[in-house]
Amino acid sequence: METLLEILGELHPEIDFETHNSLIDDKILDSFDIITIIAEVNDQYGVAIPAHEITPENFNSASALYELIQRLMDED
Amino acid sequence: MDRQINILEYLDNIVKICPEKIAYANETDELSFKTVYDNARAIGTFLHNEGRYKEPVVVFMRKHPDTIVAFLGVVYGGCYYVPIDNEMPRHRIELIFQNLKPRSVICDESTADSIKGFDYNGAIYSYDEIIKTPVDQAALDEIRDKAIDTDPIYIVFTSGSTGRPKGVVANHRSVIDYIETLSEVLQVSGDTVFGNQTPLYVDACLKEIYPTLKFGAKTYIIPKELFMFPIKLVEFLNKYKINTICWVVPALTLISGLGALDKIVPQYLHTIAFGSEVFPIKQFNMWRKALPNARFINLYGPTEATGMSCYYVVDREFALDEAIPIGRPFKNTEILLLTDDNKPAKKGEQGEICIRGTSLTLGYYNDFERTNEVFVQNPLNTMYPEVIYRTGDIGRINDRGELVFVSRKDYQIKHMGHRIELGEIEMVMNQMDGIQSAACIFDNDKKKIIMYYVGDVSKADAVNYCKEKLPRYMVPNLVEKLDVMPLTTNGKINRLALKEMYANR
Secondary structure, three states: OHHHHHHHHHHOOOOOOOOOOOOOOOOOOOHHHHHHHHHHHHHHHOOOOOHHHOOHHHHOOHHHHHHHHHHHHHHO | OOOOOOOHHHHHHHHHHOOOOEEEEOOOOEEEHHHHHHHHHHHHHHHHHOOOOOOEEEEEOOOOHHHHHHHHHHHHOOOEEEEEOOOOOHHHHHHHHHHHOOOEEEEOOOOHHHHHOOOOOOEEEEHHHHOOOOOOHHHHHHHHHHOOOOOEEEEEEEOOOOOOOEEEEEEHHHHHHHHHHHHHHHOOOOOOEEEEOOOOOOHHHHHHHHHHHHHOOEEEEOOHHHHHOHHHHHHHHHHOOOOEEEEEHHHHHHHHHOOHHHOOOOOOOOEEEEEOOOOOHHHHHHHHHHOOOOEEEEEEOOHHHOOOOEEEEOOOOOOOOOOOOOEEEOOOEEEEEEOOOOOEOOOOOOEEEEEEEOOOOOEEOOOHHHHHHHEEEOOOOOOOOOEEEEEEEEEEEOOOOOEEEEEEOOOEEEEOOEEEEHHHHHHHHHOOOOEEEEEEEEEOOOOEEEEEEEEOOOHHHHHHHHHHHOOHHHOOOEEEEOOOOOEOOOOOEOHHHHHHHHHOO
């Protein structure tokens, strides 16, 4: 989780990602952020997020995203 | 056929042929050609009644089919539209207002509140109200009768290196010239269904707006949010049977790069035009594999020459280290490649891409100085006045006789489909309290803007300030604080040293 919060914090230092849970609905993240997050998650966790998992639900909060990463790591 | 001198002739003509057909739509609303025609003429009449004529009218509305109607309405009124958007930071809009000194702004319900916060004392018109104006056809006829094809249609603002945006003024003649030849290249017809990606406040949206009117085609405005979610985006294209797109490269690589094409194919798509940036071949090949029968067209051109000036229809395979050419100029446009001493570049030699032709816009609004820097006398013609536009882009002709883009001359970069002067970001940052010095570099491989600064300001505050003052695509992707700024012997910021610092970090 630490690593993920760092990735997100670099993109938006002004947001408290531990508590924010409407990152998409509140238009905090944009398409550039999504692409950066996917690339960084791949680098740091060795997990490729497949296209069908790139959904508003999975990116709305750091915890949802972290759950997704965990799930993908377990599937490997 | 009579010679066309006004862009509104497209609409006047098509409304007689297919009035009930849908022209512009999004997920919830659709407008027929008849509705577009009626509402636009109502707006034209309204502006006439208000005594507005031959002046800029700001259109401050959300990304919606109605916004296009407002544009056309302004032209019916004999004025020229200036699109601005809620996405633009307040600071930028204020600079635009300072340049324009507009007397009228058309708002919708999404912007009616934010306009009140600006330093603006002119009239605010509500779109929903002014489309109720009874059309005064005699007045509109008189406006049309007096119009000539060098009258302005719109002003769109681009990034300027001094921090002041530049308002590019396009006229009927330049837009007609562009739309006629672009339509040929894209092979637009009444069956064309466009999926618009680009914001309505840039010239890029001309590609959908006007061919739709010329041919009785249809344009869907795709919600911006979909450009985060590749599968949903392709589902949208399929749901509305979109067959033609003119997108910036990052929008296409969003789909291919995230693996969406393995899951779902845009099944109706047959024409894919792209521009703004170099298309990485690996990504491009994914698209070609998914859509082997589609036409892929690389477009190139500056706002100052109305839209696109060159095209290349992909007709062969490319190696991973090759660049897709920008090909050849549109009909009725000439490209001059000029060397540093203003001589034509020899075959294979690099030169600045300069444009000659009717598609040239009129220049920058209320800014003769910066207009005269780039709209200049053709140095190859010493006999009579002839203006060319110097793009600041470097190109060369390859072995096949195709024009190839090489690089930018200055600090201007292309990022997320937008043209950005790094100097503009620096200028804005340097205005922040506590900042001593700020400098930006661009990582061309990772497509990141990196900003270094010196000052008594936290990184979070610096980023927040950028977000307040700059459009999202200009906000640096990485911000680093330094104790001292590296300088050259001339005392200028040493950007090479910053690049090294970045490479070694």
